[in-house]
Amino acid sequence: MRISAFILFSVFSLGLCAQQITSDKVLKTKELQALFKKDIKTQFVEGVSITEAQLAKYFREKFSERFFYDYKTFDQRLLQYNKLYQNQESHKKRAFDHLRKYPDSAQWILPFNYLNGREVNAYALRHLARQHKMVDIILLYFNEGGDPKYISYFEKQMGSLNAALESDQYEKIEDGNGVYEVFRSGYRILNWLWIHNMILNEPEYSDHDQLITIATLLQHGQDLYERNEQFRSGNHQTRGMSALAMLSILFRDFQGTDLWYNRSMQRLGEHLEKEINEDGFQFERSVHYHMSDINNYFYVYQLAKLNNIDVDKAWAVKLRSLFTTLVKIAYPDRSAPVLQDDTNIPWAEKNDISGAMTLGYLLFEDPEFGYFASDRVDDRIYWFLSQSHVELLENIQRKKPSYNSLAFTDTHYYIMREGWHPNDKMMIISAGLDEDKPDHQHGDMLGIQAMANRHAILPNYQVRYSLEDFELFKNSMVKNVALVDNEVQGKQWTSNKGGSGFGKFGGLPNPEVIAWKNNKEFDLFVGRHDGFENVGVNYTRQVIFVKDDFWLVKDNFSSNGVHEYKQVWQGHYTSENGPNLIRATSSDASGHDILQLKELDSMVSYGARGKNWSVVSKKKQKKFSFLTVIFPYTGYANRIDETSDKLEINGWELNNTDWDMKGNNPTSLSMNNRFYFFGVRHLKFEKLNIQISSEVDLFIEYSDNKVHICSLGDEKSTLIVAVKNGKKTKNELAPGEVWEFTLEK
Numbered sequence: 001m002r003i004s005a006f007i008l009f010s011v012f013s014l015g016l017c018a019q020q021i022t023s024d025k026v027l028k029t030k031e032l033q034a035l036f037k038k039d040i041k042t043q044f045v046e047g048v049s050i051t052e053a054q055l056a057k058y059f060r061e062k063f064s065e066r067f068f069y070d071y072k073t074f075d076q077r078l079l080q081y082n083k084l085y086q087n088q089e090s091h092k093k094r095a096f097d098h099l100r101k102y103p104d105s106a107q108w109i110l111p112f113n114y115l116n117g118r119e120v121n122a123y124a125l126r127h128l129a130r131q132h133k134m135v136d137i138i139l140l141y142f143n144e145g146g147d148p149k150y151i152s153y154f155e156k157q158m159g160s161l162n163a164a165l166e167s168d169q170y171e172k173i174e175d176g177n178g179v180y181e182v183f184r185s186g187y188r189i190l191n192w193l194w195i196h197n198m199i200l201n202e203p204e205y206s207d208h209d210q211l212i213t214i215a216t217l218l219q220h221g222q223d224l225y226e227r228n229e230q231f232r233s234g235n236h237q238t239r240g241m242s243a244l245a246m247l248s249i250l251f252r253d254f255q256g257t258d259l260w261y262n263r264s265m266q267r268l269g270e271h272l273e274k275e276i277n278e279d280g281f282q283f284e285r286s287v288h289y290h291m292s293d294i295n296n297y298f299y300v301y302q303l304a305k306l307n308n309i310d311v312d313k314a315w316a317v318k319l320r321s322l323f324t325t326l327v328k329i330a331y332p333d334r335s336a337p338v339l340q341d342d343t344n345i346p347w348a349e350k351n352d353i354s355g356a357m358t359l360g361y362l363l364f365e366d367p368e369f370g371y372f373a374s375d376r377v378d379d380r381i382y383w384f385l386s387q388s389h390v391e392l393l394e395n396i397q398r399k400k401p402s403y404n405s406l407a408f409t410d411t412h413y414y415i416m417r418e419g420w421h422p423n424d425k426m427m428i429i430s431a432g433l434d435e436d437k438p439d440h441q442h443g444d445m446l447g448i449q450a451m452a453n454r455h456a457i458l459p460n461y462q463v464r465y466s467l468e469d470f471e472l473f474k475n476s477m478v479k480n481v482a483l484v485d486n487e488v489q490g491k492q493w494t495s496n497k498g499g500s501g502f503g504k505f506g507g508l509p510n511p512e513v514i515a516w517k518n519n520k521e522f523d524l525f526v527g528r529h530d531g532f533e534n535v536g537v538n539y540t541r542q543v544i545f546v547k548d549d550f551w552l553v554k555d556n557f558s559s560n561g562v563h564e565y566k567q568v569w570q571g572h573y574t575s576e577n578g579p580n581l582i583r584a585t586s587s588d589a590s591g592h593d594i595l596q597l598k599e600l601d602s603m604v605s606y607g608a609r610g611k612n613w614s615v616v617s618k619k620k621q622k623k624f625s626f627l628t629v630i631f632p633y634t635g636y637a638n639r640i641d642e643t644s645d646k647l648e649i650n651g652w653e654l655n656n657t658d659w660d661m662k663g664n665n666p667t668s669l670s671m672n673n674r675f676y677f678f679g680v681r682h683l684k685f686e687k688l689n690i691q692i693s694s695e696v697d698l699f700i701e702y703s704d705n706k707v708h709i710c711s712l713g714d715e716k717s718t719l720i721v722a723v724k725n726g727k728k729t730k731n732e733l734a735p736g737e738v739w740e741f742t743l744e745k
Contacts, residue, residue: 021256023223026162029055029211032218032254040253056207059214060200066250066307067193068384071200077383078142080390085379088143095140095150098133104156105163108170108179122177123466129171129184131157131191135380138195148204154195155209158216165219173227180223182232182240189220189243190299193250194383218254221247225260231270233437235289235296238275241267242296249303265311268300272318280321280328281411284440285432286340287329288462291356294322298359299384306386323360323369325408326353327401329415331451332424334372338449338460339413339430341440341474346467347609349459355381358396362389367399405523405545407516408432414516416523416545425452425632427551429543431511431527438508443476443490445509445529446541450551452632453590459570461611465502469608474503476568477606478613482541482555482626483566484532514540514714515736521674522546522699526714526735536561540714542697546669546676549650550631554678554697556714558623565624566617569594576642579603579616583639590633593640595647597627597654597667597678627667627678660684663695673703676712687743693718705743711735 021027021035033050043058044050064070069077082088101114106128112120120128127133134154141150161179164170171177178184196213199205224244228237241264248261275283275293282290297319304311330336335350342351357372359381375393377385400420407414412432418424427450433441442460450458458480463473472478476488483489492506509531517524523545532539542554557565573582576593579600585591596616605614618624631649633639640649647654649669657670662682669676677683678697683690688707697712711717711733722728723743731739 021218021222021254023219023226025166026212026219027215029208029215032211032215035218035254035256037253037255052207052211056210059210062253063197063200063250066303067197068303068306068386069197070387071197073387074198074201081379081382082143084376084382087379088139091136091139091143094133095136098137099153102128102157104153105160106157108161108164110171110177125171125177125179126184129179129181130187132187135191135194138198142198146202151199151202151204155205155212158192158213162216162219180220180227181236182224182227183236185220185224186240186243189217189247192217193246194380198383214251217247218251221251221260222256225256225263228263228267231267231274233275233283234439235284235292237267238271238293238296241271242300245300246303249307249309264300268297269312269314272297272315276318276321277408277410279408279410280325281408281413282322282325283411283434284340284437285411285413285430285434286342286440287326287336287338287351287353288340288342288344289440290322290325291353294319294356294359295381297322298363298381301363302384302386320360320364320366323357323364323366326357326360327368327372328403328406328408329413329428330372330401331426331456332418332420333422333451333454337428337451337456338462339428340442340444342462343464345462346464347473347611348462349456351462358393361396362392365392365397367397368401370396370398371400373398405518412511412513414513414525416525416543416551418548423453423634425545425548426450427458427543427545429525429527431513431525433508433511439504441505441508442474442479443488443505443508444479444481445489445511445531446527447476447479447481448543448551448553449480450592450630450632452592453586453588453634455586455590457571457584457592457632458630459611461570461609471503472608474505478570478608478611479568480570481568482539482557483568483615484535484537484539484557485564487532487535489529489531515734517710517736519710520547521701524710524712524736526712528714532557535559535563537563542712542714544676544712546652549652550629552669552676553626553628553630555626555628557621557625560622562620562622564617564619565621565626566615567626567628568613568615570611570613572612573603573605573614575603581640581642582614582616589635591639592630592632595629595631595640595649597629598625598665600626625679658685673701675700675702678712687723689722691720691722705745707739707741707743709733709739711737 114120137150170179173181221244224240244260245264248257251257277283282293301311301315336353338351354372354374355378357369358374358377360369361373373396405415405417414429416427427448430444430447448458449460461473461478463470471493475490476483489509490505493503494506495503509529511527511529513527515524515526525543528540537557537559540556544552571584573584576583579602580596582594583591600616601619603614603616605612629649631640652669652671655668657668661680663680666680667678676699679695681692681695694717696717699710699712701708713735716732716734718732720728720730733739
C-alpha cells in the first residue's frame with residue numbers, strides 16, 4: 001500500500017522523483033509538493049499540477065491558522081506595537097548598522113571584511129548568523145514608506161546562505177563559529193519565522209519568494225533534526241529544539257515533520273527534567289539564562305496549545321516553577337539580582353524581570369506573577385502573542401508575594417528577606433557550582449548581594465562577552481567576597497573556541513553549605529569553600545541577618561603560614577574611620593555603613609567602567625576572622641555615629657553587657673534579653689555559667705529563667721552549663737542547632 005501510494009503521489013506531482021527534506025541543500029520550490037503527507041494531497045486535485053500560486057496560498061492560509069497571530073491583522077498589530085513601544089528609531093538605528101556592515105549577498109566564512117573594509121571577527125559572524133537585526137530591517141520597511149529594497153535585502157541574504165551551503169563555503173561547527181550551530185540556527189529560524197509572517201501580504205514578497213523561505217526553513221529543520229540525536233547540556237540545544245518544535249507544528253503538512261516534533265519535544269523534555277533543578281532554578285544559575293529558557297519553552301508551549309496539540313503535563317509544572325523562582329529571588333522593588341553571566345545591560349546592577357513575569361501571568365494568570373508584570377511584554381515577544389493574550393494585558397490582577405527568607409537547596413542560592421515593601425532589606429548568598437556545565441559561573445563563591453531602601457547596596461554587575469575586561473567582571477574582584485593575598489577565585493581562564501569573547505574558568509572553588517537556619521530573630525548561613533587551599537588557607541563564611549536591622553558577616557581564615565586576608569566590597573565608599581568604617585550614600589541620603597568589629601590594617605579603592613570597589617585587609621596573619629556589620633540606614637541621623645565613643649547599631653550595643661566573656665578578643669552585640677557572642681570560650685551571667693570546648697559564636701536569649709542558645713559557628717562545639725547549685729548539663733551543638741532549657745528557680 002505504501003509503495004502504491006508513493007507511485008500515485010509521484011504521478012500526482014507530474015513525475016517528479018521521490019524527494020525528502022534534505023539538510024545539505026535547499027529544495028527547489030517545485031519539489032515541495034512531492035513531500036506532502038498523504039492526507040494533505042487529498043486537498044488538491046489528483047493528477048493536476050499545483051502551481052506556485054496555489055502552494056503559496058495554501059501555506060498563507062495555514063500560517064493564518066497556526067501562527068501566534070493572524071498575518072492578516074499585521075497592520076493593526078504594527079500600529080499597536082509602535083504606540084506601545086515607540087522604538088522606531090531604535091529599529092532604524094539597528095537596521096542601518098546591519099545594512100552598512102554587510103552586503104545583501106553576505107559571506108558566511110571567515111576571513112572577510114565589513115563594507116567599510118574592517119575585518120569581521122568571530123563574535124560579529126555569530127550575530128550575523130542569528131539574523132537578529134534582519135527583523136529591524138523589515139520593521140524599517142514598514143515604518144519608512146515600504147521601500148521594496150529592504151525585503152529584497154532579506155531575500156538575497158537568505159539566498160547567500162543557501163548558496164554558501166551548496167558550495168560548502170560556510171563556517172563549520174567544529175571550528176567554533178558554525179553558522180548552522182544549534183543555537184545560531186535556532187535563533188535564525190525564530191527571526192525568519194517572525195519576518196515571514198510580517199511580510200506575507202507584501203507584493204515584494206512573491207509566491208516564489210515565500211516558497212523559498214519555506215524550503216530554507218525545512219532544510220534548517222532537517223539539519224537540526226539530524227544533529228540532535230543525543231541530549232547535550234546547555235541552552236544552545238534548547239534554543240535549537242524550540243525552533244525545531246515550532247517548525248514541526250507550523251509545517252506539519254510535510255513528511256518527516258512528525259519525527260521532528262517527537263525529537264524536539266523529547267530533547268526539550270530532557271532539558272526540563274535535567275536542567276531545571278527541583279528547586280525551580282535553571283541549572284546555569286543565571287537570571288539571564290533562566291529567562292532565556294522561559295522564552296524557549298514559552299514559544300513551543302503556546303504554539304502547541306494554539307494548535308490543539310497536547311503537551312505533557314510535566315511541562316506546565318516545570319514551566320510554572322521557572323516563574324515562581326523569579327518571584328522568590330526578586331528584590332523588594334520587583335527587580336532581581338545579577339547572578340553569574342547576566343548579559344542584557346552591561347554593568348547594570350539589577351535585572352528587569354517584568355517581561356518574563358508578564359509571560360508567566362499570560363500562561364497561568366497567577367496574580368502573584370502579575371505583581372511583577374507590566375502592561376506589555378518584551379518588544380520581540382509581542383510578535384509571538386495571540387490576540388487573546390494581548391487583550392489579557394489590559395487588566396492584570398496583582399497580589400503581593402508572601403515568601404520570606406528561603407533557600408534553593410539544589411542551586412544553592414540563599415535569600416534573607418525582611419519583606420515586600422519597596423524599602424525593605426534583602427540579601428542573596430551564592431553558594432553553588434554546577435558540576436556539569438559551570439561555563440557561566442562567576443568567581444563569586446559565598447559572595448553576597450544586598451538591596452535596601454530601593455538601592456542595590458552590595459551590587460554585582462552584568463557583563464558582555466565581547467568586552468576586553470569581561471574576565472575582570474566575571475571574577476572575584478568585582479564581587480562581595482573574601483580573598484587571600486593576590487588569589488582570586490576564578491582560575492585557568494580560557495576564551496571560547498572561535499574567539500567570540502565568551503570565556504570560562506577552568507577552576508572554581510568547591511562550596512559546602514554547613515548550615516542554613518531561619519527563625520523570628522535571625523537568619524543564619526554558614527558555608528566554606530576550598531578556593532584558597534592551594535596556598536594553604538582554610539576558609540569559612542558566616543552570614544547572619546539580625547531581623548530586620550542589619551547583617552553580620554564573619555570571614556574566618558586559618559593557615560600554618562602568614563598571609564594577607566581581604567574582604568572586597570562593591571560600591572562607592574569613603575573611609576569614615578580608617579578601614580574600620582566605610583560608607584556609601586545614595587542620592588536620596590539613604591546609605592549603608594560597613595563597620596569592622598575587629599581592627600584592620602588598610603583600605604584600598606579600585607574601579608573600572610564607572611564601578612568602584614574597596615578592599616579592606618588584615619596583613620601578616622596566620623589565623624584571623626573579620627567580623628563585619630553591614631548596616632543600611634535612611635538619613636544622616638540614623639547612620640552609625642562615627643563620632644561617638646560608644647558604638648550603637650540601631651539600638652544594639654557593642655560590648656556593653658553584664659555578661660562575663662572569656663575568649664580570644666570576644667565580642668558581643670546585645671539588646672534587652674538578646675545577645676550575640678563571637679569568639680567566646682566561657683560565659684557567665686547571674687546564676688548561669690557556660691563553658692565551651694572551643695571558641696564559638698552563639699546567640700542567647702535569656703528571660704524568666706528560660707534559656708535559648710543557638711550555635712552560629714562553623715563547626716561543632718560542646719557546651720557545659722552549670723548553675724549555682726552545682727548541677728551541670730552537657731550538650732553538643734552543630735552550626736545552627738538550638739538548645740533550650742529552663743533554669744531551676
